[in-house]
Amino acid sequence: CTENYAEKYFNRPEVQKAMHANVTGIPYKWTACSDVLIRNWKDSEDSMLPTYKELIAAGLRIWLFSGDTDSIVPVTATRFSLSHLNLPVKTKWYPWYSGTQVGGWTEVYKGLTFATVRGAGHEVPLFRPKEAFILFKSFLAGKELPKS
Amino acid sequence: GLTKQQKLDRISALPGQPRELTFSHFSGYVTVNEEHGRALFYWLTEAATSAQNKPLLLWLNGGPGCSSVAYGASEEIGPFRINKTGLSLYPNKHSWNREANIIFLESPAGVGFSYTNTSSNLKDSGDKRTAQDALIFLIRWMSRFPQYKFRDFYIAGESYAGHYVPQLAKRIHDHNKASSRPVINLKGFIVGNAVTDFNYDSIGTIMFWWSHAMISDSTYHKIIKTCNFSDENTSTKCNEVVNYASNHELGDIDQYSIYTRTCM
Numbered sequence: 001c002t003e004n005y006a007e008k009y010f011n012r013p014e015v016q017k018a019m020h021a022n023v024t025g026i027p028y029k030w031t032a033c034s035d036v037l038i039r040n041w042k043d044s045e046d047s048m049l050p051t052y053k054e055l056i057a058a059g060l061r062i063w064l065f066s067g068d069t070d071s072i073v074p075v076t077a078t079r080f081s082l083s084h085l086n087l088p089v090k091t092k093w094y095p096w097y098s099g100t101q102v103g104g105w106t107e108v109y110k111g112l113t114f115a116t117v118r119g120a121g122h123e124v125p126l127f128r129p130k131e132a133f134i135l136f137k138s139f140l141a142g143k144e145l146p147k148s
Numbered sequence: 149g150l151t152k153q154q155k156l157d158r159i160s161a162l163p164g165q166p167r168e169l170t171f172s173h174f175s176g177y178v179t180v181n182e183e184h185g186r187a188l189f190y191w192l193t194e195a196a197t198s199a200q201n202k203p204l205l206l207w208l209n210g211g212p213g214c215s216s217v218a219y220g221a222s223e224e225i226g227p228f229r230i231n232k233t234g235l236s237l238y239p240n241k242h243s244w245n246r247e248a249n250i251i252f253l254e255s256p257a258g259v260g261f262s263y264t265n266t267s268s269n270l271k272d273s274g275d276k277r278t279a280q281d282a283l284i285f286l287i288r289w290m291s292r293f294p295q296y297k298f299r300d301f302y303i304a305g306e307s308y309a310g311h312y313v314p315q316l317a318k319r320i321h322d323h324n325k326a327s328s329r330p331v332i333n334l335k336g337f338i339v340g341n342a343v344t345d346f347n348y349d350s351i352g353t354i355m356f357w358w359s360h361a362m363i364s365d366s367t368y369h370k371i372i373k374t375c376n377f378s379d380e381n382t383s384t385k386c387n388e389v390v391n392y393a394s395n396h397e398l399g400d401i402d403q404y405s406i407y408t409r410t411c412m
Contacts, residue, residue, distance in 0.1 A: 008230075069406050076353070136248075
């Protein structure tokens with residue numbers, strides 16, 4: 001329900017003033033998602049895999065993660081898509097740890113790291129904030145996720 | 149040492165915020181298209197310690213049409229969470245601004261506080277223009293905050309940002325090729341539960357529903373037999389059987405987190 005709290009907060013005039021927002025008087029309420037944009041979206045690439053190939057070749061650090069209780073873009077969707085990149089494995093599949101708990105599983109490919117986050121839904125840092133933070137720190141440091 | 153524009157953008161205090169903040173934050177608009185009057189709204193939360201030595205991260209959410217500050221900033225990685233009355237904020241102890249300076253971007257124009265003076269822009273948005281506007285935003289934003297030029301820069305996001313993030317990364321990469329010393333020092337990106345490939349994502353989703361016992365064997369086999377997700381348009385029969393699964397078998401659950409109660 002946290003989205004509803006945001007709808008209340010960001011529509012308060014004093015919040016908008018403090019954030020220097022809505023200075024032109026937008027003719028609609030602040031809302032988390034724009035239904036008009038969703039309904040009228042014009043171009044959407046069928047597949048991002050060719051872009052991934054190009055960016056991997058450019059040497060960017062690329063990580064994908066997946067909360068494993070999401071059924072909108074679930075872990076099997078991401079794994080199935082990623083498998084079609086045919087990337088060689090650098091570090092074999094292993095469970096990564098958050099303290100004494102399994103945070104999820106991960107595999108490091110050449111050019112891309114994939115990790116799951118156990119018990120997290122679509123918004124991973126909402127459901128598993130500590131584990132998401134570990135993931136982020138490892139990503140920034142360019143290190144593999146902790147094995148213990 | 150703030151410039152005049154930075155002072156104008158600086159947030160002195162947010163209504164209901166926790167008393168003491170150890171970081172600075174800024175928000176405001178950057179025009180990305182003068183002709184149509186498109187301007188994007190950003191919210192920068194600087195790192196809690198040693199901001200000048202920490203990298204810069206841009207966060208985008210999904211949708212399309214939902215990359216607003218409701219999600220990444222207020223529910224997930226931002227320094228504040230909003231309480232249920234919508235009147236006060238409380239700190240997020242796992243905020244990502246412990247490790248990086250973070251910009252949340254409401255994108256494209258028409259989302260959140262971001263706006264356009266050309267109403268038809270709300271009906272002709274798409275991936276390409278979103279990426280182009282985001283690139284222009286970044287270039288202009290870095291002119292406003294030159295201390296972030298050449299800083300290690302990363303992009304993050306979730307869901308439909310599986311399109312936005314790599315598309316923006318590619319735009320930056322192409323833009324940087326033309327420069328001997330690129331201002332946007334893009335190092336990489338990280339995306340969660342990302343929309344990646346319509347065909348494979350769709351098959352993987354049906355597999356998840358079945359393997360997590362959310363749909364029956366019979367419905368699973370019907371979907372696999374009926375649907376060809378590699379087709380540009382899904383067939384009526386396919387839609388019918390997927391709708392049956394959604395309406396009669398998945399039940400009244402939160403599909404974004406299958407073991408969580410739905411919001412009443």
